[in-house]
Amino acid sequence: MAELLNLEGVWAGYGDAVVLEDISFSLDAGGSLALLGRNGMGKTTLLSTLMGATRFKSGRMSFEGRDLVVVPAHRRAHLGLGWVPQERDIFPSLTVDENLTVVARPGSWTVKRAYEMFPRLEERRDNMGNQLSGGEQQMLALARALVLNPKLLLLDEPLEGLAPLIVQDLLRIIGRMVDSGDMAIILVEQHAHQILPLTRHALVLERGRVVYSGESETLRADHGQLDKWLGVGAH
Numbered sequence: 001m002a003e004l005l006n007l008e009g010v011w012a013g014y015g016d017a018v019v020l021e022d023i024s025f026s027l028d029a030g031g032s033l034a035l036l037g038r039n040g041m042g043k044t045t046l047l048s049t050l051m052g053a054t055r056f057k058s059g060r061m062s063f064e065g066r067d068l069v070v071v072p073a074h075r076r077a078h079l080g081l082g083w084v085p086q087e088r089d090i091f092p093s094l095t096v097d098e099n100l101t102v103v104a105r106p107g108s109w110t111v112k113r114a115y116e117m118f119p120r121l122e123e124r125r126d127n128m129g130n131q132l133s134g135g136e137q138q139m140l141a142l143a144r145a146l147v148l149n150p151k152l153l154l155l156d157e158p159l160e161g162l163a164p165l166i167v168q169d170l171l172r173i174i175g176r177m178v179d180s181g182d183m184a185i186i187l188v189e190q191h192a193h194q195i196l197p198l199t200r201h202a203l204v205l206e207r208g209r210v211v212y213s214g215e216s217e218t219l220r221a222d223h224g225q226l227d228k229w230l231g232v233g234a235h
C-alpha cells in the first residue's frame with residue numbers, strides 16, 4: 001500500500017502554548033487508525049493540525065509525498081482531507097438532500113450510495129438539518145464527509161452523546177467504511193473497546209505525546225496498558 005500521510009517530529013499548539021510534542025506516525029492509503037487518549041490529551045489538536053487550524057511549530061508533515069505544512073488551511077480539503085469535527089457541522093437550514101448535494105464531489109461515494117449506507121437519512125431527505133435528532137445529525141455529518149470523497153477522513157468522536165442503539169448502528173457503518181478501503185480513516189474515540197476492533201492501527205496520546213503506536217489488535221489485548229492510558233473500563 002502506498003503511504004498517504006507521514007508525520008515526523010511534529011510540534012504544534014495554540015499561540016505560544018505547545019500541545020503536541022514530537023508526534024510521528026504514518027498511514028497508508030485506505031488504512032485505518034484509532035486515535036485514542038483521555039480528555040485534553042491532544043486528539044482534536046492533532047486532527048486540527050492536519051487541517052492547518054493550529055500553530056505549527058516544527059517537524060514534517062507530508063500528504064501523498066508532498067509537504068502539507070506549506071499548504072494553506074483552506075486548500076487542504078481540496079487535497080483530499082475530509083474533517084468531521086467534534087461539534088456536528090451541518091447546514092441547519094438546508095434539507096438533508098441539499099446538505100449532501102451541495103458538497104458532493106466526483107468519486108465512488110455518490111449521494112445514492114450514502115443513502116444506501118444511511119437509510120434513515122433517505123427517509124428524512126426533505127427534512128431540514130435542524131429538524132434531525134442528534135444521532136441523525138451525526139449520520140448526516142458522516143454522510144456529508146463521504147460524498148466529499150476524501151482520501152483521508154478525520155472523524156472526531158462521532159459516537160459522542162449518542163444512544164447505545166445508534167452507536168451500534170454507526171459502529172457497523174464505520175466498520176464498513178474502513179473495510180471498503182475507499183479512503184484512509186483516522187477515528188478519534190474515548191472508548192477504545194468500541195473502535196479497536198474496527199481499525200488496523202492505533203495511536204495513543206498522553207499529554208500531547210505518543211505513548212503507543214502499533215497494531216490495534218496488540219493494544220486491545222494489553223489490558224494493563226489500556227487501563228493505564230485510557231482508564232479502567234477501556235477494554
Ligand SMILES: Nc1ncnc2c1ncn2[C@@H]1O[C@H](COP(=O)(O)OP(=O)(O)OP(=O)(O)O)[C@@H](O)[C@H]1O
Pocket residue numbers: 014017019037038039040041042043044045046086190
Ligand atoms: N483553541 C485552543 N486554544 C488553546 N488551547 C486549546 C485550544 N483547544 C484545545 N486547547 C488545549 O489543548 C489541549 C488538548 O486539547 P484537545 O482538544 O486536543 O484534547 P482532546 O484529546 O481532543 O480532548 P477531548 O477528548 O476532551 O476532546 C488541552 O489542554 C486544551 O485545553
Ligand SMILES: [Mg+2]
Pocket residue numbers: 043044045086156
Ligand atoms: Mg477532542
